[in-house]
Amino acid sequence: MKTCDLKIRLPEELKQWLASRAENNDRSLNGEILSMMKAAQRAEAQKQAA
Template identity: 50%
Template sequence: MTNKDTEIRTQIRIPKSVHTWLADRAKQNDRSMNAELVRILRERMEAEKQAKDAA
């Protein structure tokens, strides 16, 4: 399985303050900005799933 099978490439526009915050978090966690953003989104997805399952 290649990345083309499991990933898509996209562009987003974010406020400069969000970009700065994300860049700082990525640097602190020794990750790329992409990896940090994916981690944050996955955590949020899991939290929402758990809240839905608990309801």
């Protein structure tokens, strides 16, 4: 898988929420964001297939 860098700005409270989720799921912040985005992508694909 080829990757690219992406810089985004987040409200501090959103970053803290993501960091907390990442810690609870034993992932890095990047890993948590990727996991959430992949889940959203799968949900969207399933919705479109229905």
